[in-house]
Amino acid sequence: GQQLNQSPQSMFIQEGEDVSMNCTSSSIFNTWLWYKQDPGEGPVLLIALYKAGELTSNGRLTAQFGITRKDSFLNISASIPSDVGIYFCAGRGGGTSYGKLTFGQGTILTVHP
């Protein structure tokens, strides 16, 4: 089946620093999504990418859909304490796998004030 490798697994940063995380896949995806999960809550969508090469921003967050359609990255600029949580990438393919999301393992972000 489709697999996503997300890295890094965890990050410990100081408030104000920039953060970068990425996902790579063995398969092509038609959509890339980035979610954030706060402790004790369900994931919430941050950014959705629908086209190879697309670069999309949402406030301090920027994400890109890789040209090969097998990777995506998420950047967070000027981190703040409330950025703490688990960040997941997710990909959606086409064909018989249409509709199903494949999730990465998650990146645990800790921000020290």
Place this chain on the structure above:
Amino acid sequence: NAGVTQTPKFQVLKTGQSMTLQCAQDMNHNSMYWYRQDPGMGLRLIYYSASEGTTDKGEVPNGYNVSRLNKREFSLRLESAAPSQTSVYFCASSEAPGGGDEQFFGPGTRLTVL
């Protein structure tokens, strides 16, 4: 709107016991999903329902059954719980199969099987 609600929030079972996890959404979404989340594994799809009256297996369906009771409700049943089913279970819903722009997630049910 409450969005996606799940009951119970926490549950402890003994091996071999059965239970049903309940999920409801009030967004008039067509599609609903059940995931499990384990440390270091991300979220894995157990079952999904693309529309009322249909259900399909996801990546890890063994040991589970589902019922799409109506458009609002999608339940997950463990007939004979095993310690390997200790996990956090999330229900999600979306406008259309695949989620359109977004799958909305519930707060999760934390299940421990002893």
